[in-house]
Amino acid sequence: MRWGYRSHALRAFGGTRLTESDQPAARWKTEPMTTRLIAAVLVTDPDNGRLLVLRRSSHLDFAPGEWDVPSGKGEPREPITATAVRELKEETGVVAAEADLRLVHVVHGAWGAEIQGMFMALVFHTDQWSGTPHNAERTSTTPSPGCLRTTFRSPSHTPPSSP
Incomplete structure (x- = not known):
């Protein structure tokens, strides 16, 4: 060799x-090591502090059927704050400005044996947003959406396990 x-x-x-x-x-x-950037957004209601969560579809490879916050992978050369704003709108219909995002946590780890490389998730928070949260991924062209349901929950309240 x-x-x-x-x-x-x-x-x-x-x-x-x-x-x-x-x-x-x-x-x-x-x-070279590859690291995939991911943005996640903690959206809270400024009036009551409840957290926006969504139920992931059961057909997804990552965390099927689990409750999660809006998140997604960055596109090449896309600023991570732009990724956060884009994913938030794509998944929930909620609109936030990049300037209103505050970095609150960073998670770094390995994907696992089935996917090569590492990931780094940057977790942002905002309580400045507009729109009505809904399952924005469910459209006529997306019969099997990534998100089944969106709801606001108290951070201390675990969402129900049934869809």
Whole structure:
């Protein structure tokens, strides 16, 4: 098996010759890591502090049937605050301004064996928004939406487990 310039660079850096069994272990040092950016938005009602949550569809790969907050993956070169605003509107119909988002938490981790790479979720909060929350993903062109239901809940109240 040929490893090309990477193995030469590693040998030069480490001062030792890499054996066939060393090469896979050393490869992580030279291959780029991919990290997918995700934005999540905690939307609270300014009058009563209740949190906007949505029920994920059972056909989704990630957290099927679970209650969640509006979230989604960033597009290439899209600012993460723009991702947050876009996903919020796409999933719930709620409109918020990027300037009204406040970063409150960061989650970093690995996807798992079925998906390569890492993810970093930036969690924002806003209580400045407009619109009537609804399942904005349910349309005539989307027969199987990602979101089944949206509702406001007290942060201390666990939503019911049935859809």
